[in-house]
Amino acid sequence: xxxxxxxxxxxxxxxxxxxxxxxxxxxxxxxxxxxxxxxxxxxxxxxxxxxxxxxxxxxxxxxxxxxxxxxxxxxxxxxxxxxxxxxxxxxxxxxxxxxxxxxxxxxxxxxxxxxxxxxxxxxxxxxxxxxxxxxxxxxxxxxxxxxxxxxxxxxxxxxxxxxxxxxxxxxxxxxxxxxxxxxxxxxxxxxxxxxxxxxxxxxxx
Ligand SMILES: Cc1cc2nc3c(=O)[nH]c(=O)nc-3n(C[C@H](O)[C@H](O)[C@H](O)COP(=O)(O)O)c2cc1C
Numbered sequence: 001x002x003x004x005x006x007x008x009x010x011x012x013x014x015x016x017x018x019x020x021x022x023x024x025x026x027x028x029x030x031x032x033x034x035x036x037x038x039x040x041x042x043x044x045x046x047x048x049x050x051x052x053x054x055x056x057x058x059x060x061x062x063x064x065x066x067x068x069x070x071x072x073x074x075x076x077x078x079x080x081x082x083x084x085x086x087x088x089x090x091x092x093x094x095x096x097x098x099x100x101x102x103x104x105x106x107x108x109x110x111x112x113x114x115x116x117x118x119x120x121x122x123x124x125x126x127x128x129x130x131x132x133x134x135x136x137x138x139x140x141x142x143x144x145x146x147x148x149x150x151x152x153x154x155x156x157x158x159x160x161x162x163x164x165x166x167x168x169x170x171x172x173x174x175x176x177x178x179x180x181x182x183x184x185x186x187x188x189x190x191x192x193x194x195x196x197x198x199x200x201x202x203x204x205x
Contacts, residue, residue: 001180003027004075006068007038008082008093015118015159016081019151022166023079026173032180035071037064039092046095053103065096069104076180077112078140080131087123089130101134109139109192112179114172116149118159124150141183143176145169 052060113135117127153159
């Protein structure tokens, strides 16, 4: 069982990384393999709507997104952690996620998702909703916790004092492991639900 963790923070030892460490302790204990990726200071550009991916099955830009798509396909779950910038997920992670989800066409159904928003003070619930949208358009169940997943701190490491945020991260991680195991068993027992061809309308006909 494997989980891919995408960290949108440019800071290698920032608050997002600290929350991810809290999750990793539990993933390790539960024997879940962790594949970690951090955007850091990489220049990740946004989607230019060229639809190259519809013909070729991967993004036209040669950066980390195509490699991440393979790593995502290979995983049972996806964790997204983003710092809050101006009440939203940071720009780099949105650029990356738009292209990752739009350009990759493998079946994402029943891969378990969990998102976390890290802030000094405000914007976490809007960011949490924003990140969960990538899961809910892809038939990915969401592992939830005891609050809307957030963590607070400004300077690097300040999240250490957010005991409730770190506890919630542990709760979400355990729930995520449980869901991934349950879905694995259910897939073997029942198979995935019947898949319909997509009906694609644009409200213009
Ligand atoms: C450009 C920028 C915008 C920010 N906007 C917000 C904001 O809207 N709300 C907030 O509470 N914190 C805001 N912050 C603070 C960060 O969210 C906070 O420092 C967070 O802990 C960063 O996470 P990291 O250490 O994982 O990078 C902002 C920081 C930066 C650099």
